[in-house]
Amino acid sequence: MAKMVTLSIDDQTVTVPAGTLVVDAAKKIGNDIPVFCYHPKMEPVGMCRMCLVEIGRPVMDRASGQPVLEPDGKPRIQFAPKLETACTTPVSEGMVVLTENQKVTAARKEVLEFLLTSHPLDCPICDKGGECPLQNLTLAHGPGESRFLFDEKMRQQKHVPLGELIFLDRERCIQCARCVRFQSDIAADPVLGFSQRGRSLEIMTHSEPGFDSIFSGNTTDICPVGALTTADFRFGARPWELKSAASLCNHCPVGCNLTYNVRREARSDGKSVIKRALPRQNEAVNEIWICDKARFVYHYTESPERLSTPLVRRNGELTPASWDEALEAAAQGLRSAGEKLVVLAGGRLSNEDLFNLHALAAARKGRAVLYSDMAGGDLTAQVGLAPGSNLADLGAGSVVLVAASDLHEEAPLWWLRIKQAAQRGARLITLGARPTRLEAFASLRLRADYGQQAQALASLLEPAGLEGDFREAAEALRSAENVVIFFGSDGVELAESEALARAAADLLVHTGHTARPNNGLVGVWPHGNTQGAWDMGFHPQAPAELAHSLAGAGGVLLAGADPAGDDPALAAALEQAGFVVVQELFLTESARRADVVLPAAAYTEREGTYTSGERRVQRFYPVTPPRANARPDFVIAAQLGTGLLTDVEGRAAALVMQRIAAQIPAYAAISYQRLAETQEQWPIIGRKDLYYGGTSYENTQGLGVSLPLPEMVSLPAPKAYAPAPVPAGALRLVRFSRLYDHGSLVRHSPLIGQRLAARAVWLHPSLLVQLGVQPGEEVEITAGDEILRLPAAADENLPLNAAGLPRSAGFPTPNVPWVVVRVPAPVPSGQANKE
Known part of the structure; x- marks a missing residue:
């Protein structure tokens, strides 16, 4: 346990762990020391001097090592001759901090006066207006007028594109270096830097294409002025016009927490539209960061190409129909399929959607197939991360093994958090056929040819027969306090994926790293709710097997996947199916081949839950009203169930979750009420002081619930796997x-x-x-x-x-x-x- 230190801040006693910075200690008692360059997620640099405070320390007797006491018995305090930066000064026992006196007030006023010497007077049109730290702190601490001449202000370039996603206004920049430090220290993409010196100092990008980083949007969140803005929000709205709604990203298995800002617009015929996506704090999932895919890809939900009406094939052509007509035609076609019904679903659907779709397959004694080329969801349900796990807790004594996965491309926030774990002292081991960006932070880099990755991982079970790095890796796994294994699908087909997951599970079981926090198996799934699909009863098939299933199906119900668009062989197989019903957002290649197409609502237009790769169930909320004629997938499945004489809940997503909890043991304790529970998180983000953590949102809508593990591990019998041979010259x-x-x-x-x-x-x-x-x-x-x-x-x-x-x-x-x-x-x- 960390040593605790007690000090006084403005006559208020506070006790914090040793090493805490004064600015953070003050924050814990609600004292908001103003900052510009400091950010609680980055190392302090003390550049802006906005956090100057007066600090006194007890006078120590050199002979006894004890504080010198005043006549009243209190320690004698000696104040430093100059003010000190609260963002670089760690607390010490008996320290006295004054954040509000004449010296501090004068210093803050002078710092702000200096910063404003070349800042443009464009607050009325600045995108940061209404949530601008510089504006707010100037009103609270700044001078009423400036001694500097207006005509001597620097005139610098505005609307500078740093790539196509982020724009820079050089006049507004106050050179706090938050963006430069984030890119260098956190994102490990040092593509931003300073050019020139003195008053000519300016931000520039070093990369080609410009601002070449998948985390670029985070710089706009932490920028304390309107210097950096995203292309989709620039001049788009004012903060006070916006309403916020909590959601989740479903593009990868991390499950990043989001907040969407929404407003009604005349140019959208009075409809509510999303203006921007921002991070929502969840320190156990994505902290306060998101990747650019989570930030920008939501635009598909507002695409004019979205399906707007059901379609039924008549005389060989898909023609518009009413919902009643389409549902009746779909139910009739699926009824005739009998037990030859195949329900094929993708991992971007919610748990509620997947549960209802599986219920349809089960009622007809058909097959529920997951559209995925990864196996192992049954193993993660047995030896996955235990409740209480947090990647932020991994450090010295822990081992993280990443096998057959390029996390930077597949799950960016896991890449970020595992990199940080390695920097805290965790031993990172990578195993793959090619180098990835994560290897720069690994202590052991195990190489295995494509087709051999599962066998290479399994070899770590027998360290006696190994040499070199493989032997060292096997020994590290056995001696570690905590072990987390991530397995992916880089160059891995379905059969090898199953062998890879089984090898990882066996390693965890045989080394005793299961059923306790910060130990377990994590699948780097291709979609946001692939783990949930496994839990709901869906299982994948290899492409050739899937093509055979589709071609021989009497009926196919397809939701959240486009096999025909991904693979011409699957497109041909789909055309041979007896009857095809597609629930979709767009007229995909699969939908073009369907007999009935039913327009689905986007996840921003409904509520539901996803289960992340860490087996954390999280709730997302409606952001905008559903489009006319679009319905949630779980509702569509329930309405199809009516036509198939099957009882499927479709009134509300919360009621579907009640059925999930009643029928799936791991979800027995899950409810929408429990998923909405929160607790205090550090750092304190998203309050009125936007200068401290940026425009990330406080989480008041739910931190999610980790699923329990079964009491007994019962791994299925392993299947033999051998890589197919490759002919000479191929x-x-x-x-x-x-x-x-x-x-x-x-x-x-x-x-x-x-x-x-x-x-x-x-x-x-x-x-x-x-x-x-x-x-x-x-x-x-x-x-x-x-x-x-x-x-x-x-x-x-x-x-x-x-x-x-x-x-x-x-x-x-x-x-x-x-x-x-x-x-x-x-x-x-x-x-x-x-x-």
């Missing part, structure tokens, strides 16, 4: 994830358009040289009987024996795990312009 085909993929949601978010991953085959630069191909030039890919022509792209991190294809790019998934890459034959003369 390359192993690997699939990998990119943060900005070509999924249907990202594609309908125009702001991210310039950041989409290239639709290409990725090869090591040496292979491109051997082929005589430049990046961007077309190559021919042969996989069995399938031939593709794609642009080539260079990735120096890929092994020389592999060819990479990004997921969600509309490429077929070949039935063989290898490809042959050649330069395509020249087009015969006279055919170059033929379609």
Whole structure:
């Protein structure tokens, strides 16, 4: 337990852990010392001098080492001759801090006067107006007038694009360096810096493309003035016009807490629209940060291409229909499917949606299939993170092993938090076929070829037969106080994913790292609620097996997934199905092949729950009213259930959760009331003092509930796995994830358009040289009987024996795990312009 220190701040006694900074100690008793450069999540630098206070310390007797006492028995206090910065000064026993006196008041006034010498007088049009720390602190502590001449103000460039997402107003910048330090120290993307000196100092970007960081939007939250703004909010609204609603990000398994700011607009015909997305504090999940995908991709929910009416196929064409007509046609078609019904659902649906969809499959004795290429959800339910876990608690004595995962692309906030754990002293071990950004912070980097990653992980069970880094890793796992294992799907197909998850679970069980906080297994799932889908009874199938299931199905109910858009082979299989019903936001490739299309509500238009990869159930709330004719997926499933003579709850999401709690043991204690519970968090964020933590929101809507683990671990029997051989001259085909993929949601978010991953085959630069191909030039890919022509792209991190294809790019998934890459034959003369 940390040593405690007692001091006095403005005659108020406070006791805090040793090492606490004066500014934070004051915060704990409600004393808001003003700051600009300081932020509780970053190391202090003492640049702005706004936090100057007067500090006295007990006079110590050198002989006895005890405080010198005054006649009244109190310690004699000696004040420093100059004011000190509260943001760089740690507390000490008996310290006396004065934050409100004549010296401090004068200092604050002078600091603000100096900062305003070149600050523009554009508060009425500044985006930060109404939540501007400089404006607020000037009113509270600043001078009423300036001694400096208006004509001597610096005139600097305004509306400077730092890339396409963030804009800089150089006149407003007060050089606090918060943005520079965040990018360098927290995001590990040092793409911002200072240029020039003195009054000409200005922020600039070092990267190409500009501001090349997936965490760039956080700089606009912590900027204490209106210097940095996001492209979607600049000149968009005033803070006092906005209403806030709590939500969650469902793009990856982290489950970041969000707040959406909403207002009604005349240009939107009086409808409520989302103006911006901001972090909502949850120190056990995303702290106060979010990635740019969470911040900007929500625009798909307001896309004009959203489905606006049900569609029913008549005479071979999808035509508009009423909900009653569409539901009747859908129910009739699914009834005729009998036990040959396949319910295929994606991991972006809520628990309530998935529970109701599974109920339909179970009632018809059909199959509930999860659209995913990762296995292991049954294992994480047995040996996942125990309640009370928090990645922020991992440090010296802990081991984190990340296998077959590029967390920076797949789960950015986990990348951030695991990096921080390594910096606190946790031992980070990575295992994969290629280098990733996380390896820069790893103490051991284990390399295993694609197809061999599961076997490499399983080998750590027998350290006696290992050498080198593998032996050291095995011993580290056994001797660690805490062990957390993350497993992903980088270059891993479904069968290997199952073997990989089983190897990780066996490691945790055999080393005794289960059923206690900060120990367990975490799946780096491809979507936000894949773990919830497993819990609700959905299981994945390999592409070839899934194609067989779809082709032979009497009826298919498809929700939250677009297999036809991802893989032409699945598109062909879907066309062979007897009857197809699709619940969707957009007219996807799968929806184009459907017999009935039912428009679904976006998650911003309803409430529900997601279960994160850490097995934390969290609640999200309605942000905007649902679009006309759009309905939540759980409601659609319930209405289909009526036509199928099946009792499915559809009146309210909370009532569906009651059924989940009654039928699924792990969720027995979950209720919407419990999910809304909160507790005090540190640092104190989101109150009136926006200068301290930025514009992140305080969490008053719920911190989530971690699911319990079963009392007994009962792992299923392991399945034999051996990687398929690759013929001589061929390359192993690997699939990998990119943060900005070509999924249907990202594609309908125009702001991210310039950041989409290239639709290409990725090869090591040496292979491109051997082929005589430049990046961007077309190559021919042969996989069995399938031939593709794609642009080539260079990735120096890929092994020389592999060819990479990004997921969600509309490429077929070949039935063989290898490809042959050649330069395509020249087009015969006279055919170059033929379609």
